[in-house]
Amino acid sequence: MHPEQxxxxxxxxxxxxVTPGAMGITPSFFHAFxxxxxxxxxxxxxxxxxxxxxxxxxxxxxxxxxxxxxxVAHFCNEVITNHAQAVILEDLQDVIxxxxxxxxxxxxxxxxxxxxxSGAMIGGSADNEDIITDxxxxxxxxxxxxxxxxxxGSAGIPTGFPTLDDRTGGIQPGQFWVIAARLGEGKSWxxxxxxxxxxxxxxxxxxxxxxxLRADIAMRVITFVSSEHGQGLFKAIDQAHGxxxxxxxxxxxxxxxRNNVKAAFRVNDQSRGPISLxxxxxxxxxxxxxxxYLDYLQLMNRMGNDxxxxxxxxxxxxxxxxxxxxxxxxxxxASQLNRExxxxxxxxxxxxxxxxxxxxxxxxxxxxxxxxxxxxxxxKLAKNRGATAGFVWYTEFLPNTGYFREIDFNRAQELxxxxxxxxxxxxxxxxxxxxxxxxGNGGFTPIRKSPLEKPDENPKPRRVIRxxxxx
Numbered sequence: 001m002h003p004e005q006x007x008x009x010x011x012x013x014x015x016x017x018v019t020p021g022a023m024g025i026t027p028s029f030f031h032a033f034x035x036x037x038x039x040x041x042x043x044x045x046x047x048x049x050x051x052x053x054x055x056x057x058x059x060x061x062x063x064x065x066x067x068x069x070x071x072v073a074h075f076c077n078e079v080i081t082n083h084a085q086a087v088i089l090e091d092l093q094d095v096i097x098x099x100x101x102x103x104x105x106x107x108x109x110x111x112x113x114x115x116x117x118s119g120a121m122i123g124g125s126a127d128n129e130d131i132i133t134d135x136x137x138x139x140x141x142x143x144x145x146x147x148x149x150x151x152x153g154s155a156g157i158p159t160g161f162p163t164l165d166d167r168t169g170g171i172q173p174g175q176f177w178v179i180a181a182r183l184g185e186g187k188s189w190x191x192x193x194x195x196x197x198x199x200x201x202x203x204x205x206x207x208x209x210x211x212x213l214r215a216d217i218a219m220r221v222i223t224f225v226s227s228e229h230g231q232g233l234f235k236a237i238d239q240a241h242g243x244x245x246x247x248x249x250x251x252x253x254x255x256x257x258r259n260n261v262k263a264a265f266r267v268n269d270q271s272r273g274p275i276s277l278x279x280x281x282x283x284x285x286x287x288x289x290x291x292x293y294l295d296y297l298q299l300m301n302r303m304g305n306d307x308x309x310x311x312x313x314x315x316x317x318x319x320x321x322x323x324x325x326x327x328x329x330x331x332x333x334a335s336q337l338n339r340e341x342x343x344x345x346x347x348x349x350x351x352x353x354x355x356x357x358x359x360x361x362x363x364x365x366x367x368x369x370x371x372x373x374x375x376x377x378x379x380k381l382a383k384n385r386g387a388t389a390g391f392v393w394y395t396e397f398l399p400n401t402g403y404f405r406e407i408d409f410n411r412a413q414e415l416x417x418x419x420x421x422x423x424x425x426x427x428x429x430x431x432x433x434x435x436x437x438x439x440g441n442g443g444f445t446p447i448r449k450s451p452l453e454k455p456d457e458n459p460k461p462r463r464v465i466r467x468x469x470x471x
Contacts, residue, residue, distance in 0.1 A: 001066055003082055004033045007075035008040065009066040012053045017044045019072045029083040036060050084118040112276040113315070145172075152201050157291050157330065160197030161406050163393040167381055168365060171198075171291060175364040176321045177332040178297070180353050180382075182342055185371045187334035188212065188295050189220065189399045194332060195293045196224040199263040206289035207267045208280065210299035214269045216240070220399070221265060226253060227402025229260040235400050264289075276300065277319045284327045294320075296334035298355055313356035321362040335359060337368065347380040347392065371397070373419035376412050 001009075007025075011017060017040070027038040039059055043051045053065070069075065091114040098107035131138060145155035152158070156170020171177060179194075181187045188211070195205045209217050219239040226234045234253065238244045266287060268275060277300075280292065294300075300316050324331050336355070341348035348368040350360025360366060366383035375398060381391045394412035397404055407415075 001064070002032050003075060003078035004030050004037065005064060006066055006069045007072070007079050008033065008036055008056075008063070009069040010072045010075050011040060011050060012056055012065065013067070013070055014072055015050045016072045017050045020076055023073070023076045023080070025076055025079060029079055031083070031086055033063065036063050088114055088118055108274065112274075112278055115276075115278045145169075154201075157203050158197045158201050159194045160404075161194075161379070161393065161395065163391060163406060164367065164379070164381065167387070167391055168384060171330045171332065171365075173328040173330060174324045175330045176324045176362055177330065177365045177367070178335045178350075178353065178359060178363040179332065179367050179369070180335045180337050180348065181369045181371075182337050185369060186377055186397060186399075187369075189397070189404065190369065190377075191293045191295050191332065191334050192217065192220045193224065193399070193404045195265065195291075196221060196228070198291055199261055199265050200228060202263050203290040204264040204287070205266065205291055205293065206280075206283050206287060207265065207293045207295070208275050208283075209267065209269045209295050210275055211295055212269065213271065214267045217267050217269070221267075222254075223400065223402045224404075225257065225261060225402075233402060235402075237400050277316075277323060280323055280331075281327075284323075284329060289329065292329060292331040294331055294333035296336065297359065298336055314358035317356060317359045317362045341368075347378065347382070349382045372412075373416045374423075375415045375419055378412070 007020070011020065021044075027034055027041050030037040036056075039056070040051060043055075056063075056065075091110055095107045095110055098104075098110065149155045154165055154170040156165075156168065156172045156175075158165055158170055159168075179187055179190050181190075191207075195207055198205050207217060219236045222234050222239065223236045226232065232245075232249065232253075234245055234250060239250075264287070266283075266289065268279070268283070280294075283289065283292075297316065297320070298313065320331055320333065323329075335353050337348050337352045338354040341352040347370060350363065350366045351357065352368070353359045353366070360383065363383060364385040365381070367379055368382045369377055369379045371377050375396055377395045377397045379393055379395060381389045383389050394407050394409060395404060396407045396411070396415060
């Protein structure tokens, strides 16, 4: 008997219309018996209950039903698998025709879209587990987190920003993080800074750059690494201009990297072809990284440069989240904020992420940021799934010297005043304001101190990147 018939039989036998809905089953998943399932689907929407076998029989007298089929979840999985196969086969025919016509870019784009959609369908169809009777997975997960804390000082991968690490526990396996800001406000530098914190902690990094070339990312990495481990500092801008450093010392520093850094930092750019979810899966299987950094998410919507066939951003975001869950590898991605975020003095929330609300919904953690002056960036934990969000902290931003770290409110205000004074000649009317926090009465009052100023009852030593005297 066909899996679609068996699922229809199981639904009618058990009176269970909830499981198919929870597993995302819709009439479009049915190819052999679409009208039969559409009847059940519409009946449930109207009556909020499953139709009886007799009601179904009156409508479809020739549809054979099984009296013994009772495992609704199992047959849902069978239908999902069959539907994914049908979608793949149909799209493959279109891909073949596109290749024959010489439109290879469009063929690649269609293949990527098919992989995302079918992967999301299959990935979301796993059976439920009873955590009361079958909870060994939970013990193993907590044990692994405890071991990571003993080994690295944190259950998750460090970000390089103490407040963020303290509030989240670090970046955990399977999580999807979004770092969001407006154009030119330090998203890429932040991702590189976080990636360097990961390799300093011994975690292998895969960095996929959809905007910058691999050499540009590598120069920024070398700036942070030389600040942390080198005898001298190799500034990113000096490397880019090929000036103000000894090439012999630079070559020796690169040769010594493997001794100073015990983790891998792999960088991929789009010079060899579009980076897609299929690319990420191949990297996961080949290199088995501990964490991905993706710069930046919205550019994955432009794979193949085919503006008439963009993949919906919601599919991209859902595909990344599904990738995280399937491989239990966290992904940290940069993302653009929309124009509305620039119209208010308040730091943005997940709802301000550009192109799709799905990004904010799919993400486990969202950090928004804004550059307040030349040397000060303020960050906000805008979303923290399952825990408290809303915390704000400040950073001193001197990336060209490998110095990008957290500071308290007073230091941030000092730097902002200095930056404002330095800019007065060029911009005499410029005015810099600190972000506000709600006072709970519908109004807003200025932040008086950073969360960092609260004394820690059990202070812990933290790794600090040395500040170079060469600024």
